[in-house]
Amino acid sequence: MARPRKFDEQDVLTAARDTFWRGGYKATSVQDLAEATGLGAQSLYGAFGSKRDLFMRILDEYCATQAAGLEAAVTADPSPWHGLTTAVVFEDDGRMELPPQGCLMANSIAALSAQDDDVQARACRVYADTLALFARQITEAQEKGEIDSDVDPTETARALIAVMQGIEFLQKSGIAEDEVRRLKHAALDMIERSVTKTVDSEELQP
Known part of the structure; x- marks a missing residue:
């Protein structure tokens, strides 16, 4: 059975959006997104793909x-x-x-x-x-x-x-x-x- 997510998806999307918005798609790294959302890279990949x-x-x-x-x-x-x-x-x-x-x-x-x-x-x-x-x-x-x-x-x-x-x-x-x-x-x-x-x-x- 899949483990339930322990984060608010919309909050994560908003934080990621603002990060992309500030830096642009190309300049924003997965690490930048992880720091902004509070999720690890693997959690981001697991929840949202690439x-x-x-x-x-x-x-x-x-x-x-x-x-x-x-x-x-x-x-x-x-x-x-x-x-x-x-x-x-x-x-x-x-x-x-x-x-x-x-x-x-x-x-x-x-x-x-x-x-x-x-x-x-x-x-x-x-x-x-x-x-x-x-x-x-x-x-x-x-x-x-x-x-x-x-x-x-x-x-x-x-x-x-x-x-x-x-x-x-x-x-x-x-x-x-x-x-x-x-x-x-x-x-x-x-x-x-x-x-x-x-x-x-x-x-x-x-």
Whole structure:
């Protein structure tokens, strides 16, 4: 009969996640993980498989949590458009706060996707899910008359994802908070201008 585990699995996963997050996958050793989790290397192997197996499990759980948080954030606002834009530019608690080291998924993509097909596949899935969520919000905003009905939801969603990722990169790159705030305002202004229907002067004539 297998001996029962004497540790809290979620606590171990959280400690391992934070260790990978701080050091990156390649620089994090099994010994680093053992010290962070309080488990011996053999116990880690026995419970979670290889270092890569452990990392992939953590990455999957992280992606699922972030996706759920993002969807909850953009759909909580009664205004589909406002909920989406506040999430995109990280305003008004529109999206979960990221730690200084940034997004674990984004960091993993940058470090591993070129060499690891599984990481690349996860990145593509996250992108596709985010694109679908944003496009759905944009369509709802159009139906409510918040933005121009002629705007292409998918193309606009692509642009918003690019803005979101750019802001996230700049937030963790050491740029001053005032400058980040200015670029957020500039991004929001640009976005609003691109989706707000321009009223032709003839339409204003009585």
